[in-house]
């Protein structure tokens with residue numbers, strides 16, 4: 001997908017230095033580089049980046065297994081936030097999920113993450129359950145949000 005200023009394309013191993021910079025600035029429990037390397041080999045995973053003039057500005061990942069897709073992560077570099085990259089990455093992942101005949105997309109989010117919550121709600125995700133004390137760094141619950149693709 002080509003936006004006026006950036007391209008959304010598949011993540012490659014060459015992107016991982018820049019992905020890790022955004023990962024570390026975005027999450028209190030960042031994934032390791034090795035996790036991303038393994039994900040790029042995972043046949044059920046779809047990882048995308050926003051490429052802004054050759055620079056990785058944002059990325060998102062999803063697992064898609066039969067009728068269920070699961071967003072594993074989405075993060076936008078601090079200087080690129082609030083310009084629609086997060087939403088557009090999510091919409092591209094949704095297209096991939098639909099192409100794989102997924103019926104729903106799930107994700108976990110911290111109830112304290114107001115920016116992500118607002119983005120997911122705006123995209124049609126609804127709260128469907130809670131995983132108690134999911135986040136080990138502060139025992140925060142995870143809110144599970146779901147988007148039902150057959151209804152939209």
Ligand SMILES: CC(C)(COP(=O)(O)OP(=O)(O)OC[C@H]1O[C@@H](n2cnc3c(N)ncnc32)[C@H](O)[C@@H]1OP(=O)(O)O)[C@@H](O)C(=O)NCCC(=O)NCCS
Pocket residue numbers: 026027073074075076077080081082083084085086087088108109110113114115116118119120122
């Ligand atoms: C959450 C995140 C991915 C949003 O990406 P983004 O590119 O800045 O978001 P977008 O510009 O696409 O905005 C989409 C919607 O999200 C909401 N949103 C984004 N940033 C927001 C903020 N700081 N406060 C409130 N709402 C916000 C708005 O509803 C926005 O819609 P609008 O532009 O019509 O108002 C980004 O803030 C981020 O990387 N955060 C750190 C990592 C993270 O928390 N990932 C999610 C883990 S579950």
